Amino acid sequence: MKIAFNQATTLASSTLEQDLILCEKHGYDFIEIRLDKLKEYLLTNTIDDLKDFFKNSKMKPLSLNAIEWFTFQNETTFALMKEDLRLLANVGQQIGCNTIVVVPSFEIGEKHWSEIKAETIRCLNELFRVVQDTPMRLALEFVGYPECSINTLDRAHEIIKEMNNDRIGLVIDCFHLYAMNSNLDDLKKVDRDQIFLFHIDDCEDLVPGILRDQHRIFPGEGVIDLDTIISILNDKGFKGPASIELFRPEYWKMDPETCIRLSKEKTEGILKRIVSEGIS
Template identity: 55%
Template sequence: MKVAFNQATTMKHSTLQLDLAYCEKHGYDLIEIRLDKLKEYLKENTVEDLKAFFDKSKIKPYAFNALEFISFRDEPGYQQIKDDLHFLCEVGNVINCKKIIVVPTFDIGDYTQEQIKAETVRVLHDLADQAAAYQTGLAFEFVGYPNCSVNTFGQAYDIVQAANRDNVGVVLDCFHFHAMNSKIEHLQKADAGKIFVFHIDDCEDLPVGALRDQHRVWPGLGVVNLDLILQTLQEIGYREMVSVELFRPEYWDWDIERTIQTAKETTENAIRKYFPIGG
């Protein structure tokens, strides 16, 4: 299984250049590039500079993070989503990064589950049409907070199935899976080919509905049943990649290289019982 680094893990102080340098040094296979870090990089560099790095490097780009709050948007907000999608597709075409993570909206008010599903499917169809012109896939990520419109794996997977597009899949994030008590039965019945991105992380022992990003910890140091998730992925035939993603402020203040090295070591320790490591 290829090991990826998600830039959220060093978000506060690092840059795309630094993350790439240290990920290369510590043997990562892949990187997930944050939209904000990419725009920052392009203030002083070009897309061709980024392509040149990847052309000569072992590490490759896997996905962009993220187009956030894609559903229930007003016209200007939704146009910004489409503009950012176009931007990422154009960059991805140059550097061969063909997946974009998309995130549902929070605090939407009193919509029913069916209304949420209908709106999210509609938006995914529209964005998928745009992405398909670039042979790019959309990875739909549920967020395990009570106020997120899509907050369990089962709900997200049902929406992806209803969208029924070859270039739309789901993100499986261990923290979000645990945070709102997603059911392992839903993962056991999933098509491995529809899991476009797999995020690994762990968390503190807080009640259902109380966990937030700052409660994430390194894989294997918390209460998430990673063994069950990893075993299930093995059983359904998932083999693609694993990306370590944390938003813990404590880790943001560490030395950047230490954070990137620890992220890889803890991820490999978590997965090696179930998957061979590397591409």
């Protein structure tokens, strides 16, 4: 399985330009580009500069992320999100990246699942209409926090199944699977083609409902059953890549190159061990 780098891992310590150079140096196959880092980059660079980088690099763009908190928004806020989506779609088409991550809203109050589901489907359909004449796909990422409107795999999958659009799929993130105790049997029910992105990470030994992004740690150093998750993905023929996404403030204090190097080494070590042990 090839390896990608998600820019959340160096969120406070690096720029898109730095991450591109360092990830290429350390042999990553792909990179996930954050919207905030992209906007910062475009203040002093052009889309053509980014296009030229990938044209001359073995590393390729994997996704653009993210349109965040896209449900239960007022008309003005949602319109601004659509503008961001248009920017990402334009950049994606020019640099050869066809996947945009979308994240549902948090702290929406006491709403029934039927309301959440209907609103999520409505908003996803509206976002899709923005990109439907392009090659872009939307990858829905559930977040394993109690206050997120979609915080388990089964509910995210329920929405994707009902929408039945082969350009709207899922992000499978090991941390989010663990953080709200998603049943790994539900992962077995997800069709391979519905998985647009796979995020690999690990976390501290805290109970579901307590874990937050700052508790993420390098793969293999925590309590997540990565072997079983990767085994399930392998069994369904999912080929990756595995994208490391950590969001840990302690790692943001590292020298960016050290963090990027260690992230690659830790992820590569897990994947090689699973292959060598024939876990399936």
